[in-house]
Structures are given as structure tokens and as C-alpha cells.
Amino acid sequence: MDVPTAGYAGRLEVLEGPTGRRVRSEADGARIAAESLMPGVPVAAVARKHGATRRQIYDSRRRLRQGQLALPESMAPMFAPLMVEESSAPQPTMRSPKSAPAKVKIVIDDMAIRTAIDLEHLPQVIRAVRASR
Incomplete structure (x- = not known):
């Protein structure tokens, strides 16, 4: 992809069209950028997996942060319900002057x-x- 390697590549992919470039939808770009934000996932691995460069991934991440891309519904953050239990512990009192x-x-x-x-x-x-x- 964006890192030169010596030797046989093993596979050659021919892209059709006037420019010979991949055209991804904004939803695909957002999904790929969100995948690269997962903990412990290297950007280079995500780029290789999707046939992109690291620069493209970083650009999509920037656009995602700035709100120019929207996460797909399946990847939107979910919130857990807040559960508050009554504590039987004594309530804190006013500080004494020594503390x-x-x-x-x-x-x-x-x-x-x-x-x-x-x-x-x-x-x-x-x-x-x-x-x-």
C-alpha cells in the first residue's frame, strides 16, 4: 500500500474506471475510520485490510472528529443506563479545620x-x- 516492499506481491488488483481509483462512500470511510479507532488496532493493519493508505485513514479520522463524517448506525456509541443505589454508608460531614x-x-x-x-x-x-x- 503506502510502504514499499521488495519481492513478489502475490496479488494484483486492477481497478476499472476513468481514474483507476477506488471510490468509497462516506459511510464506508466513516466505518473504516471508526474501525481504526478501536483500542489495540493499528492503523496500518486497517489500511491493509481495506486496501487504503494510512494517510487516507488518518484523513477520515480527522473528518470524523470534525463532524464531516457520520458514524453508521451500527457503530454509533451506545450508553448504558445509570443505576444509582442508596448507600448505607454514613454521609460525609463538613471538614474539620485540621483537614x-x-x-x-x-x-x-x-x-x-x-x-x-x-x-x-x-x-x-x-x-x-x-x-x-
Whole structure:
């Protein structure tokens, strides 16, 4: 497709028509772009499967994001119903003054992070910063 390979290709496909190019409907383009957005699916594999180039797939993905293409009904996002259960756990109360947010400045090399954080979460933040170094 868009990557040169040495040796025998194994198959030759002749496209008829005035330009010798494939003409896909917008629904096909949207379906192929949506397939390439699935987790763990490489764009190159989708392009090979459908006889397209990666550039064509990326262009369709861009058009899909901008709303110029619409997903087919079968691929439209579906929503699960929201189920809310009453909790028997005690409801949170007002914060005590000792757990009020503290202003913290974290300096890592030439970067400084200033934030307000609950004191009870401060040890977790310190451990995360240490682990990131």
C-alpha cells in the first residue's frame, strides 16, 4: 500500500474506471475510520485490510472528529443506563479545620508545582513525586 516492499506481491488488483481509483462512500470511510479507532488496532493493519493508505485513514479520522463524517448506525456509541443505589454508608460531614487544604510547592529540578491539597493526601503525593524521579 503506502510502504514499499521488495519481492513478489502475490496479488494484483486492477481497478476499472476513468481514474483507476477506488471510490468509497462516506459511510464506508466513516466505518473504516471508526474501525481504526478501536483500542489495540493499528492503523496500518486497517489500511491493509481495506486496501487504503494510512494517510487516507488518518484523513477520515480527522473528518470524523470534525463532524464531516457520520458514524453508521451500527457503530454509533451506545450508553448504558445509570443505576444509582442508596448507600448505607454514613454521609460525609463538613471538614474539620485540621483537614483544610494546605498550599504546597513541589520543586523538581527546574520545575515548580504550586497547588492546594488536603493534608491527608500529602504523603501520597510525596511518594508519587519520589517514584517519578
